[in-house]
Amino acid sequence: xxxxxxxxxxxxxxxxxTILDAAKSAGIHIPSLCHLKIGEMDYINDCASCRICVVExxxxxxxxxxxxxKVSEGxxxxxxxxxxxxxxxSILELLLSNHPKNxxxxxxxxxxxxxxxxxxxxxxxxxxxxxxxxxxIDNSAAIIRDIDKCIMCRRCETMCNKVQTCYVLxxxxxxxxxxxSPTHELDIEDTNCTFCGQCVAVCPVGALHERDYTWxxxxxxxxxxxxxxxxIAPAVRVALGEEFGFEPGTDVSGKMVNVLKKMGFDHVFDxxxxxxxxxxxxxxxxxTRIEKYLAGDKDVKLPLLTSxxxxxxxxIEHNYPEMLDIPSTAKSPQQMFSSVIKEIWxxxxxxxxxDVFVISIMPCLAKKYEASRDEFSKDGNRDTDLSxxxxxxxxxxxxxxxxxxxxxxxxxxxxxxxxxxAADIFGRTGGVIEAATRTAYEWITGTSLENVxxxxxxxxxxxxxxxxxxxxxxGSPLRIGIAHGLGSARELLxxxxxxxxxxxxxxxxxxxxxxxxxxxxxxHHGDFEIIRKRFEGIQAVDNNKKIRKSHENPYIKELxxxxxxxxxxxxxxxxxxxxxxx
Ligand code: HC1
Ligand code: SF4
Numbered sequence: 001x002x003x004x005x006x007x008x009x010x011x012x013x014x015x016x017x018t019i020l021d022a023a024k025s026a027g028i029h030i031p032s033l034c035h036l037k038i039g040e041m042d043y044i045n046d047c048a049s050c051r052i053c054v055v056e057x058x059x060x061x062x063x064x065x066x067x068x069x070k071v072s073e074g075x076x077x078x079x080x081x082x083x084x085x086x087x088x089x090s091i092l093e094l095l096l097s098n099h100p101k102n103x104x105x106x107x108x109x110x111x112x113x114x115x116x117x118x119x120x121x122x123x124x125x126x127x128x129x130x131x132x133x134x135x136x137i138d139n140s141a142a143i144i145r146d147i148d149k150c151i152m153c154r155r156c157e158t159m160c161n162k163v164q165t166c167y168v169l170x171x172x173x174x175x176x177x178x179x180x181s182p183t184h185e186l187d188i189e190d191t192n193c194t195f196c197g198q199c200v201a202v203c204p205v206g207a208l209h210e211r212d213y214t215w216x217x218x219x220x221x222x223x224x225x226x227x228x229x230x231x232i233a234p235a236v237r238v239a240l241g242e243e244f245g246f247e248p249g250t251d252v253s254g255k256m257v258n259v260l261k262k263m264g265f266d267h268v269f270d271x272x273x274x275x276x277x278x279x280x281x282x283x284x285x286x287x288t289r290i291e292k293y294l295a296g297d298k299d300v301k302l303p304l305l306t307s308x309x310x311x312x313x314x315x316i317e318h319n320y321p322e323m324l325d326i327p328s329t330a331k332s333p334q335q336m337f338s339s340v341i342k343e344i345w346x347x348x349x350x351x352x353x354x355d356v357f358v359i360s361i362m363p364c365l366a367k368k369y370e371a372s373r374d375e376f377s378k379d380g381n382r383d384t385d386l387s388x389x390x391x392x393x394x395x396x397x398x399x400x401x402x403x404x405x406x407x408x409x410x411x412x413x414x415x416x417x418x419x420x421x422a423a424d425i426f427g428r429t430g431g432v433i434e435a436a437t438r439t440a441y442e443w444i445t446g447t448s449l450e451n452v453x454x455x456x457x458x459x460x461x462x463x464x465x466x467x468x469x470x471x472x473x474x475g476s477p478l479r480i481g482i483a484h485g486l487g488s489a490r491e492l493l494x495x496x497x498x499x500x501x502x503x504x505x506x507x508x509x510x511x512x513x514x515x516x517x518x519x520x521x522x523x524h525h526g527d528f529e530i531i532r533k534r535f536e537g538i539q540a541v542d543n544n545k546k547i548r549k550s551h552e553n554p555y556i557k558e559l560x561x562x563x564x565x566x567x568x569x570x571x572x573x574x575x576x577x578x579x580x581x582x
Pocket of ligand 1: 221232233235236271272274275308309310332333334335363367424427515516
């Protein structure tokens with residue numbers, strides 16, 4: 001450790017930490033903007049470009065960016081002199097001089113880190129008036145780039161290239177023309193972007209944001225010719241509350257159902273039901289592949305990859321086209337749900353599919369893109385008509401004027417409102433494969449599984465490999481791989497391709513933490529504790545469920561008895577499986 005002084009206070013701190021980190025652990029706040037460090041995500045944006053965090057060191061005239069200057073023995077640091085405050089104000093004014101002033105109508109208003117600093121430093125006029133750079137708006141089904149608002153902090157670039165290894169965003173042009181953009185200034189839709197939305201999650205301003213469909217939702221709810229159906233993803237329920245003052249991880253399902261009904265949804269169903277359905281198909285597929293493998297079938301493909309994350313699916317389509325025969329062909333729960341609604345439930349209700357309007361509420365931006373894929377529509381009518389994020393739902397609730405905090409709990413509607421705990425954990429990393437293992441164990445061994453908690457599959461390391469000794473294949477335990485974050489996915493896939501790892505099943509989720517850390521969730525502003533609490537919240541929901549195995553969901557059994565026959569039946573294939581495109 002070294003001894004330093006910050007603003008006259010003596011502090012002992014580990015060597016090799018930055019002044020910013022040393023100050024933070026001593027409870028001293030130094031404002032910063034471009035800097036972001038989320039250790040658990042292996043994410044550090046340390047380009048030191050904004051200079052808001054400069055400090056005085058040992059009385060020198062030169063100022064040092066505290067985000068990249070390391071502490072050393074005896075250092076005397078000042079973080080808050082009148083000169084520093086004036087310099088920070090000037091930097092903010094310079095940034096604002098080339099920034100649109102339409103904060104009131106900006107998608108990030110209220111969450112914008114630049115706006116927050118401008119407020120804290122009481123910027124009331126901008127001394128440096130001049131030209132402003134203008135770019136075209138890049139619109140896609142999921143993400144909008146409004147580069148006029150970009151402050152060149154490079155956070156998105158770091159996220160996309162270093163954490164997600166998608167290499168879509170980088171700096172182009174020079175000087176006043178400089179911008180963060182896809183190469184050749186392509187539209188994001190024409191690149192390898194997976195729409196994971198993680199760049200949006202770290203953008204401090206409104207330069208990157210989701211395509212907002214709240215108005216389309218309002219219109220559908222007001223249209224008397226439409227029967228509106230909501231389906232809500234597992235991870236939404238433990239994060240939505242954050243927008244209304246609840247602790248991260250609080251399960252607000254009951255209030256959410258209540259408010260959606262008050263807002264006019266005719267039916268409020270649970271995507272979790274379809275997560276159970278996904279397990280029926282994926283576990284059956286895993287069992288079949290393992291049986292074929294044991295029978296010596298050389299063509300059988302193992303490991304089986306889970307396929308419910310659309311950003312991950314797009315990633316493998318772009319980057320590993322030769323491996324497209326290993327993902328499960330099961331559609332994601334979002335898409336299974338919408339197929340069942342439009343092709344089975346609508347008929348049972350005496351409705352035409354065009355009369356039913358399905359709105360999915362997802363923690364994810366890639367779900368908007370998934371819903372728009374051609375294979376998920378019939379005669380121009382989409383299976384999932386709209387997909388909105390947790391943030392958009394929070395906005396809709398705020399607009400509706402209902403007092404969310406005090407609403408009573410109301411259960412989901414049936415028949416698609418009951419789910420097992422296995423479905424809840426879909427929302428966190430490792431959950432889909434744990435859910436599949438619970439069911440596959442019983443189907444493969446023919447015995448009942450007493451302890452459903454496969455704790456070896458849990459955790460937050462980017463790549464995890466675990467064995468399930470209870471379930472042996474050819475005398476060796478079932479070997480499972482788990483990756484979250486697309487960079488970790490790449491690491492795992494490379495090992496499989498090189499033959500370094502031999503696994504039976506793999507779960508991949510594009511976002512760190514799984515869907516709980518999705519690009520459509522309330523902003524975490526770099527605080528991974530929030531994601532950890534959502535993780536614990538979702539686990540608690542599973543722990544408290546009476547039914548914790550997907551195949552024990554009584555409504556799932558009924559759906560197979562009445563409509564689908566067996567998992568992997570002809571009908572199940574028609575409605576619940578899909579294809580991938582290189
Ligand atoms: Fe997910 Fe899924 S778990 S992909 O993370 O399989 O978005 O929550 O809805 O479809 O169920 C997301 C979450 C979600 C699907 C399910
Ligand atoms: Fe990169 Fe994901 Fe952003 Fe696309 S959505 S640009 S893949 S970080």
